[in-house]
Amino acid sequence: MQITKIDLNNKRQVQDFLDLPFHIYKDIPQWVPPLAGDARLVLDQNRFPFYEHSEAAFFIARQNGTPLGRICVMDNRRYNDFRGEKTAFFYLFETVDDEAVSTALFAAASQWSRARGLNKILGPHGFTPMDGNGLLAKGFEHRPAFGQPYNPEYYLQLVEREGFSMNRETYSGYIDSQIVFPERIHELSARVQKRRGLHVARYRTRKELRALLPHLKDLYNGSLGDAGTNVPVTDEEVESLGEQLLWIADPRLIKVVMKEDDPVGFVLSYPDISAAIQKVRGKLLPFGWITALLERKSTDWLNFNGAGLLEKYRGLGGTAILFSEIYKSATESGQFKHAEIVQIRTENENMLREMRNFGIDFYKTHRLYGKELQGEFS
Numbered sequence: 001m002q003i004t005k006i007d008l009n010n011k012r013q014v015q016d017f018l019d020l021p022f023h024i025y026k027d028i029p030q031w032v033p034p035l036a037g038d039a040r041l042v043l044d045q046n047r048f049p050f051y052e053h054s055e056a057a058f059f060i061a062r063q064n065g066t067p068l069g070r071i072c073v074m075d076n077r078r079y080n081d082f083r084g085e086k087t088a089f090f091y092l093f094e095t096v097d098d099e100a101v102s103t104a105l106f107a108a109a110s111q112w113s114r115a116r117g118l119n120k121i122l123g124p125h126g127f128t129p130m131d132g133n134g135l136l137a138k139g140f141e142h143r144p145a146f147g148q149p150y151n152p153e154y155y156l157q158l159v160e161r162e163g164f165s166m167n168r169e170t171y172s173g174y175i176d177s178q179i180v181f182p183e184r185i186h187e188l189s190a191r192v193q194k195r196r197g198l199h200v201a202r203y204r205t206r207k208e209l210r211a212l213l214p215h216l217k218d219l220y221n222g223s224l225g226d227a228g229t230n231v232p233v234t235d236e237e238v239e240s241l242g243e244q245l246l247w248i249a250d251p252r253l254i255k256v257v258m259k260e261d262d263p264v265g266f267v268l269s270y271p272d273i274s275a276a277i278q279k280v281r282g283k284l285l286p287f288g289w290i291t292a293l294l295e296r297k298s299t300d301w302l303n304f305n306g307a308g309l310l311e312k313y314r315g316l317g318g319t320a321i322l323f324s325e326i327y328k329s330a331t332e333s334g335q336f337k338h339a340e341i342v343q344i345r346t347e348n349e350n351m352l353r354e355m356r357n358f359g360i361d362f363y364k365t366h367r368l369y370g371k372e373l374q375g376e377f378s
Helices: 011-024 036-041 077-083 099-114 154-161 183-196 206-223 235-248 274-279 288-298 318-331 349-357
Strands: 002-005 055-063 066-075 087-095 120-123 135-138 165-176 198-201 254-259 262-271 301-309 338-345 361-372
Touching: 002 099, 011 036, 011 055, 011 066, 011 087, 055 099, 066 099, 077 087, 087 099, 087 154, 099 120, 099 154, 135 154, 154 361, 183 198, 183 318, 198 318, 206 235, 206 254, 206 262, 235 262, 254 318, 262 288, 262 318, 274 288, 301 318, 318 349, 338 349, 338 361, 349 361
Parallel strands: 087 120, 301 338
Antiparallel strands: 002 055, 055 066, 066 087, 120 361, 135 361, 165 338, 165 361, 198 254, 254 262, 262 301
């Protein structure tokens, strides 16, 4: 078994790292490949904003020259400074069903982490808030929502054999087009908006959405930035995330709760183009973007990838605004028959309980794993 730390200036090594998942998942029809441009960008230290404040390493396992597994490990210094921790994150873990391969990969990741004074490791955990986190633990029969993790079931056993234990879980819920939210939710939303001087901004063009981007940083940081393993985002990261959002967005599905001219909450949803990404194998260029554009207009699946309010607006019925807008986004256009709300943290018990009461089926579970590099995990 040979473990190689990828030289990010070596095109052949980078390509081997990027190609490996296509071999792992070649017989798994549910898998959706990442967008080729996004996958390559995270290995570009000159362009990806993460490297302005942190570092990462990429390892690949080979036997007789054949790539069998890979892993990324990162030292997110903004996270550790913000949280007062010394945590490493692993990500982009892919392997054949062979314990020797996973053991060698995690040994390399752990050694790299210890050399930087890090004392525990969590994962899978992405670079940005747009990256889905965790290993899929329930829902293997379903195609993942666009951008969300999918993995073979044996990954769970391989990770647990390396001494990892569950750190936290997230649930993703299915909404049928026939679902009906109680009318009291919409009535409460209207009353709260009137009483607190709020309104929901709607958008028609990407130009209008682009004008919103400068406000996203404060809105995100104030509503979700300190939740779970999230940390406040930088201007550069917001710009990069905004570009990712804009190319797929249907402006009508982006809802922003406003207090006069200031954003105080949001509901982000977008058409699921996973079927198109499967067809073009993640490659939008030169012509894959046409397939993706057609899918965006015709898909009957909708994904909700975030909803939040600034803390002072959450109580006194404030979350009713979010629930009401989620329902409207899922039903108003008539295009969508199915919707998925992705990765709600289990700690968010009130939201989960309300959604179950509305008939939302939490049919997928993702699990974040942790391990102490020195001593017992806590």
